[in-house]
Amino acid sequence: MAMFNIMLYDLFRSMLFQLPAELSHDMALWALKNGGQYFIPSVLTPSQHLNPVKIANLHFPNKIGLAAGLDKQATCIPAWQKMGFGFIELGTVTPQPQAGNAKPRLFRYLEDKAIINRFGFNSCGIDQFLENLSRFVKNQKKCLWGINIGKNKHTDNNLAYQDYCLCLEKAYFLADYITVNISSPNTQDLRSLQEPDNLSKLLDKILTTRLKLEQEYAKYVPLFIKISPDLTDSDLKSILNILMSRKIDAVITTNTTIWRPAVQTSQKNAEAFYAQSGGLSGNPLFDLSLGCLKKCADITSGNLPIIASGGIDSVAAAKLKLAAGATLVQIYSGLIYHGPKLVRELITEL
Ligand SMILES: Cc1cc2nc3c(=O)[nH]c(=O)nc-3n(C[C@H](O)[C@H](O)[C@H](O)COP(=O)(O)O)c2cc1C
Numbered sequence: 001m002a003m004f005n006i007m008l009y010d011l012f013r014s015m016l017f018q019l020p021a022e023l024s025h026d027m028a029l030w031a032l033k034n035g036g037q038y039f040i041p042s043v044l045t046p047s048q049h050l051n052p053v054k055i056a057n058l059h060f061p062n063k064i065g066l067a068a069g070l071d072k073q074a075t076c077i078p079a080w081q082k083m084g085f086g087f088i089e090l091g092t093v094t095p096q097p098q099a100g101n102a103k104p105r106l107f108r109y110l111e112d113k114a115i116i117n118r119f120g121f122n123s124c125g126i127d128q129f130l131e132n133l134s135r136f137v138k139n140q141k142k143c144l145w146g147i148n149i150g151k152n153k154h155t156d157n158n159l160a161y162q163d164y165c166l167c168l169e170k171a172y173f174l175a176d177y178i179t180v181n182i183s184s185p186n187t188q189d190l191r192s193l194q195e196p197d198n199l200s201k202l203l204d205k206i207l208t209t210r211l212k213l214e215q216e217y218a219k220y221v222p223l224f225i226k227i228s229p230d231l232t233d234s235d236l237k238s239i240l241n242i243l244m245s246r247k248i249d250a251v252i253t254t255n256t257t258i259w260r261p262a263v264q265t266s267q268k269n270a271e272a273f274y275a276q277s278g279g280l281s282g283n284p285l286f287d288l289s290l291g292c293l294k295k296c297a298d299i300t301s302g303n304l305p306i307i308a309s310g311g312i313d314s315v316a317a318a319k320l321k322l323a324a325g326a327t328l329v330q331i332y333s334g335l336i337y338h339g340p341k342l343v344r345e346l347i348t349e350l
Contacts, residue, residue, distance in 0.1 A: 008039055009339045021106040021115075029071070032079040040082045040340050053086075055305040055327050056222035056249035058176060061143055062086035063322070064346045067309045067330035068148035068179065068226070069117075073124045074133040081142040083340045084347050089330065090133065091148035092181050095166045097125035098152055101186060107276055112263045113313060113337045114285075117256070118278030120186040121150050126170045133174055144176040146224070150184065157189055157198065161205035168206060172213045175221050180206060183228035183255035185279045191228055196238040203246050222249035229254035229285065229292045229310060236292070240299045250305040252330070253296050254289045256281045261288065282333030286311025290324060297325025313338060315349040322350065 012031075016024035053060045065087040066080050074090040081088075100122025107116045123129070126149075133145070149167035151160045168178055182193040182202070193202055206223065214220050225248055227239060243251055256279025263284055265273055289310025296306050308326035312318050313334035321329050329350075334342050 009341075013339060017108070017110065020104070021108045022103060025106060029076060032076040036076075037079040037082040040079060053327060056177065056224075057220060058144055058222060060086045060328060062347050063328050063350050064318075064343060065089060065146075065307070065328055065330040066335070067332035068092055068146075068181065069119070070332055070335070072122065074129050074136075077133070077136045077145075083343045085143050085343060086347075087144040087146060087176070087328070089146040089148050089179060091129070091179075092121050092123065092150040092184065093126050093129045093147065093167060093171075094121050094123040094150050094152045095126050095155075095163045096152050097128065098123055105278070107272070107278075108336075109263065109265050109269060109273055109282075110337075111265045111269070112273075112282065112284055113333065114263065114265075114273075114280060114282035115333050115336065116273070116276045116278045116280050118186045120153065121184065123150075126167050130170060130174060137174065145174070146177045146179055147171040147175040148179040148181050148226070150181045150187070151190070153187055157193060160193060161202050164202065164206055165209040168209055169213060172210075172219075172221055173217060177222040177224055177249070179224040179226050179252060181226050181255070183226050185228070185230075185256060185258045191230075194227065194231065194235065194239055196235070196242060199239060199242050203242065203248070207246060224248070224250040224252055224307065226252040226255055226309075227292075229257045229288045230259060231292070233295065236295055237299055240296060240304065244300060244304050248304070250307055250327075251296060251300075252307045252309055253293050253326075254285075254310045255279065257285055257288055259288065281310070282337070283311050283313055285333075286313075286317060290320060293321060293326060294324045312346075313342065315345055318346055318350055 051062050066085045068089040071090050101118050101120035105118045151163035155163050184190055260274050261284045293308055306326045307328045308321035309330040312329050312331050318329045
């Protein structure tokens with residue numbers, strides 16, 4: 001049965017890959033939302049859940065997480081749980097609904113197992129998001145739920161803290177952890193929130209709000225910060241020192257890159273690849289992201305847990321990230337190109 005389902009998945013995926021990228025993306029999510037989980041072979045055995053990792057006061061059932069951006073509306077949770085993820089990061093969600101950037105805004109490069117996207121935080125807004133998420137609360141919860149929060153396009157950076165604090169307040173009750181996303185390249189100037197002065201001010205506001213919520217709900221929700229792979233060494237060092245001094249619970253390294261490394265893709269596609277703006281993910285991001293992770297591990301010397309994201313598409317790749325200092329890994333593009341069997345391999349081997 002499991003083998004049949006894997007073949008079915010491969011067939012489904014090769015059909016989807018014939019379609020424009022965002023259409024196939026939407027169709028896949030629709031299928032996952034509407035019963036697709038029944039076609040996913042169950043990977044969880046009790047022993048696979050007996051391999052927990054504790055960071056930030058949370059017990060992660062295993063080391064494998066779904067990276068943010070695939071389930072921006074929190075509608076496919078049973079499917080991710082069935083795949084066996086130990087944690088799923090939902091969002092990025094913004095306070096108000098917004099459409100995101102103009103289409104086309106999603107591009108696949110099959111030969112390189114890469115994706116470029118410039119979605120720009122298309123979001124149903126935090127209220128709808130939480131309504132979607134609360135539908136699943138009564139179901140048996142099998143993994144940890146992170147909520148990744150961002151700011152609306154038209155919110156000035158000086159007021160960005162209001163957007164983050166609003167999402168934090170609303171999502172606090174349902175979240176196992178919250179990720180503050182200041183590293184997407186697709187919202188103008190968002191990345192300047194990583195600049196040390198801006199970051200300190202933003203975090204102080206967010207931490208004050210978290211303290212208030214912690215007392216109100218008698219519940220501590222860890223805060224993770226997701227950073228870009230495109231930072232200079234000196235900015236990276238300053239950022240990590242700020243995160244450690246504020247006792248942020250973990251750093252996620254990394255988001256997508258605006259850099260375009262050399263790729264295998266054919267000449268015709270290569271021109272489009274180098275010209276395309278947006279964030280690059282998948283295999284060509286791996287080395288850059290691993291380099292950033294190694295620097296993070298070096299600077300933080302075990303004082304800040306690291307979650308690795310960026311180009312993980314095999315057990316070997318995940319092992320390199322863990323050996324470099326990550327405690328957990330997240331996948332996005334690897335799941336698109338290799339399907340749920342990658343999740344199973346990672347759970348079994350790590
Ligand atoms: C289409 C797409 C949309 C994404 N949207 C988000 C997002 O909304 N928030 C976020 O923090 N990261 C987002 N990401 C980045 C991923 O979470 C991940 O950090 C990045 O793609 C690197 O991992 P990968 O190489 O396994 O894809 C997105 C990535 C892709 C490909």
